[in-house]
Amino acid sequence: MPTLSDSIVSSSSRKLAIRVRPDLKARRQRYQGRVYWVVKDPVGLQYFRFEEEEFAILQMLDGDSSLDEIAERFEADFPPQTIRVEELQNFIGMLHRSGLVLSDSPGQGTQLKERRDERKRKELIGAASNILAFRFRGFDPERILNWLLPVGRFFFSGPMTAFNLLLVSCALTLVMVEFDLFRSRLPSFHTFFNAQNWLALGATLAVTKVLHEFGHGLSCKHFGGECHEMGVMFLVLTPCLYCNVSDSWMLPSRWKRAAIGAAGMYVEVVLASIATFVWWFSEPGWLNYICLNVMFVSSVSTIMFNANPLLRYDGYYILSDLMEVPNLRQKATDILNRKLRKWCLGLEEPDDPFLPKRHQALFALFTVASFLYRWVVLLSILYFLNKVFEPYGLKVIGQTIAMASIWGLFAAPLWKGYQFFKVPGRLTKMKRLRMYVTLLVVAAAFAAVLLVPLPSHVYCPFEVQPRGATSVYVDSPGRLVEVNVEAGDPVEVGQLIARLENEPLQMEILKLESQLAAYETELKSLQRLRLHDASAAMEVDVVEEKIAAAKDQLAQQRDEYARLTIKAPVSGVVIPPPPAPEHKTDPEVELPEWFGSPLDPENRGALLNPEGPRNMLCQIIDPQAWDAVMVIDQDDVDLVQEGQRVQLLLEEAAWHEFDSKIDHRATDAMDSTPMRLASTSGGPVPAQAEPDGVIRPLNTSYQATAPLDAAGGLLRSGLTGIARITTPKRTLGQRLYRYLSRTFNFEI
Template sequence: MAEVPSTYSESWFRIAQQRVSLRPHIRVHRQRFRGERWYVLQDPFNNQFFRVRPAAYDFLARLRPDRTVDSVWHESFEADPENAPGQEEVLHLLAQLYGANLLHSALAPDSARLFDRYTKRKQKERQAFFRSIMFARIPLIDPDNFLKRSLAIGRAAFSWFGLAVWLLVVGLALKIVIDNFSDLKEQTQGVLSPDNLFWLYAGLVIIKTVHEFGHAFACRRFGGEVHTMGIMFLLFTPIPYMDATASWSFRSRWQRALVGSAGMIVEIFVAGLAAFVWVNTAPGTIHSLAYNMMFVASVSTVLFNINPLLRFDGYYILSDLLDIPNLHQRSTGLLKHLIEYYCFGYKKSVNPARSNKEAFWLTVFAICSTIYKVIIFTTILFFLADRFLILGIIMAIVCAVAWVCVPIYKLIVYLASSPKLQRTRLRAVSCVAGFLLVLLIILDVIPFPNHFRSPGVLQASTYSVVVPETSGIVEEVLSADGSRVSAGDPLLRLVNTELALQIRSAEAQLEQTQAMQRRALREATADLKPLESRAEATRKLLHRLEESREALVLRAAHDGTWVAPGIKDSVGSWLERGTPVGQVIDESEFYFSAIVSQNEASRLFSKEILGSDVKLFGQAGELLAVESRKVIPVEKERLPSAAIGWAGGGDVAVDMSEQSGTRTAEPFFEVRANIGEAGESQLLHGRGGRIRFDLPAEPLLRQWMRKLRQLLQNRYGI
């Protein structure tokens, strides 16, 4: 629950004799949030909104230029001593309203101060612009008059009739997508190709334009005004944006949520229409544009708009549905309050949460949004650096200044000069210093477990691939799949009628040559030598043909298990020479062939491996002990199994232009780990898995820095 501010304040004398009042142009809206009544103050000139509780609004409504703040406060306190704002709350409230130019002061220099406050606010807006430079906004036009003239469109779109049309179109479009999913998937592979980039951006502009007009029409539909529309540079890509903050004045949270989701609603509707165009057009300009509109609508909705952790549509929808306005600002304020109150000892800190439930949601949102924001911005920076290295470096520097240097500077200024810490400054400084010291010790002093993992495949120490040395038709399966065989046992019999004819032909040639030799002995001895050479050549040919005939019976090269799935179905089919038929696997001894990158391999050569174990896919709960390891000190480019590479669903990058799927994109080192007792684990030749190498413990900061250096070196050669 929020702490109740103290009734009296030591700083009250600063404003007690001031004469202030709300400016006459301020509009007041009464709303209910989480079952409580609130008043929302709206400045129509700059579209700013401020929420105050009823007792605070009662105090503000009593303010007049001819009355002092002190007299109004006493009057308000006497009228409702239980709910009237305390002096500390009044100080905070008036300071906020004064800084936003919502208060009129009877002092002569107030006009100059108003201009100064306006200038400072613009400076803060410019600073925010550079802090969010990857999402910078530039206002261009005021579309309100156009929206007024076109209000009939908004009324029709956001009505029960509009809902029925939307459901019909989106439902039919979804059926089109399901029926043509294979074609969509195939076309998606070339979405980032150079030939498609223009159409991708064109689809982005069209979709985002109707998206923003969806917000605008929905806001105007329920009585809000839309005075700002312009361009936002999303990763330096110009796309439209509009300001629908007027919806904050709506009493119904469902209307506010509808305005927040209107962009996605219209976007999906237009994507549905694009699906009709896509499926009914041949490849060409219209076909490509329609597809890209569908792609942009789906990707942007999932990654950005519907995600509440970024300050896009999903954020405002969640804020309205939870009845927690200013979700981001108040969640940040709650974390600040917790630090000030419990760590720094500032007991007058005001909790922005009004209930434990609200405090829970604010805390969860603050933590999740911070983590997600770091992840998404880091991804964006790498995305930029992959394409424009210099631009990525510049943006990384800007982000480091905005997210690290500026907060540190503000923290130092806060600790050194904040009036809040006048009595507890030493405690606050000690708390921050202690936290940094503990953090430094944890990250850079205390050693943590150090290991890395590599993909690989389990292989029998002795195995052979059975392939026919002679082409033929499968006549008979002599050993069933899965049977135990010994060296020399027959596995499969082939038949080759052409080979049989060649053998009979060679035998006939040999008989003919031998007959000619006998006649030459009687009649022409000079012909004996050529005939002997011919006979010898025929004997060699016949010997080779007989060997080929013997090879039609495929035999086991060693003892083991005959593994040939589906071999029974091959009877009667033709097998080309060299076609793999099955394997004979000796299951008495196995080793794990691990694929280690060059960066990780350097650690194998330079540091002692304390231990290692293997986890096989499908048996993640079982650890296989490693008896010994052997690092093959030669770079390789061929994987022991295609299952480890991308082509087989593995993690190792391979050359996709090579059909076997075993040629890696980068050289690697092989580590062979001999497996000990398997226990309850089932060892199967060719099963993939991962091996973990345990190294000497090392502080986390050093581990992270090494991984960062490896990442930068691999991706950018830095």
């Protein structure tokens, strides 16, 4: 009875109906001193790397040779190496699955369809696991790139590259030398990322990424490669372009491959440098703001994403090319997995000839660093999106994206772990003692992470306000005609601050004085006539009553007129009141209202009224007494108590940190939001303006105050910043439970 080995031997002598695809392209290259062949599939735009022996076997597949003949030719060409029929069959099977060979056997269409469906399923799973960056294939840009190639050759030429590098150096020098002034001109976070700038920011990101990808494509053409795929990529919810320059792997020079990988960043850095100079020397306006967007998008994306080799973007491929280690991440991950299987499970695996032999510890550390940095970047992006959506009540969108993204990072390792352990016989090969020790260490690590108390802080915005300020109000309506003080001037009790004018009141006083004079003249006449005329005596009492009433009215009007002269009720320093917002009105329907501060020169002649929200003329303060007024969200207010330490950092003095303690925490929710902290003015607190001009918070918030040390003269009213309140230590388990209990309602 024939055995399995007999059947294999007999089949190996028959003609193998498999042949290499004639349209494949191959390039001979050298990696770390060894010869390899890079094979390109021009239809699927896939690339494969083979050792010289493997490529020789691929070339031997002509559809007429048998496995035995191929083995004999291989051993003749590469002595003293030998190859078994089973190894040939496995290798040819891999070639068939990769689509590099053709077969005349029936049923190939079904296998090709299954292979395509499996590939699409993996692509869909990969896209679902990373919703912050996914791609849609587009078109073949070869004709466009050929048309733009003269521009690309000029841009990537030696003299132009040297000029651009000089430009980048000058821009960087400008920023470093004028850093304090540079930082002071930057808008706040919520001003820059408010809803009005979303469209401009998204458009800037899209345009810069289009130029970035064209930089890759043109550089690939410039160095002799091809580019046949360009499509749409959604990067952090923004549509961008991507360009597939995998054809650079066909180039023998690693420096050219690295240059193609760096071309996109090169374009963006040049754009950022030009935008830096335009922004610096231009006046505020749409051009100035667009340049600021370009600076932010190009610099942040280059530093945080593209240039960092820990993420699978340009920096990763540049490092892979320069080290001559294709599939760097996969090989580093394989090294780490093999080490963990050996140390933790006691599994001994045969050496992989394709893995680097030296510095394996560094490759393993690279995998760990990549994993941790991916989490850092993901959490940073999610925090950024949450802060952008929060002022508009759209935190649920950020939370949904966070859940999907975090699940994507968890799902792949869990699935791979399941696939590893479900292999038959895998569990029996493990050393139980090592496995139990590993499980114990992992459990202890999780317990430490979840149960060990860690420092806890509550972050919230604050505004500097004077402590015990005396507000000077307008008591009588009138036009502001004279202001004798400016913001920051010292005043003494009784010193004249301002004078208002009320012409109707003056006319009323003159009218009353005239009436009083007439009544007094009439009274004198009646007093002379009453000795001879009885009726005149009766009218004296009536006129006297009129005189008394007129005197009372005149005294009231004179008292109101006196209140038009405003004097300092206490000694101190003058500061302006909270600025009045500008309300757009139709000049044909109503007169425009003044805005800003009544102390501003442009508000001379403005009508001030004691009724309404614009009745404060100024405040008089003690320049050494200041408070930080914090706005705490209701989600965190229960963690904040009086007496807790708080560290305060001003936006305009980030180098100086103020230490204080909370001396008061309100128990009632805020009715209005300080204008400078409200999202309506670019602040961090979600708020909306009511028709009466009051700015109300969108979320329930509470105020807390902490005294500030005025040493150094850094403080003035209206400065804003971020407060870090030190709260009792909490474990990660407590934080997770708190988050889940506040996010989801578990009551039935």
